[in-house]
Amino acid sequence: MALIAVARGEAWVGIAGDGAPTRMRAGDALVTLGRTPYVVADGPDTPPQVVIDPGPTCRTPDGGCG
Structure with missing residues (x-):
């Protein structure tokens, strides 16, 4: 699980397989279950x-280590 908050x-935020990215503004928060990139x-x-x-693991888009 992850919390994404905009201070x-x-x-x-773009969720894999979920279409267009979503705009978040100051004060917005999003909780992800961590199962989808x-x-x-x-x-x-x-x-x-x-x-x-x-x-959770992080990587560069080309698959390298961040």
Whole structure:
């Protein structure tokens, strides 16, 4: 399980297989069960730099270690 909270500004969260990323604003929070990979970015068009997989493990989009 993971908690994603936006303290200031905004963030975009993309859940694998869930369509378009969702915009989150300051004060928003999201709880994930940790079974599905997700990406958090500063904008919907920002290429991912780190992918959070179940486990939780982190990796680069090309499969390397973050």
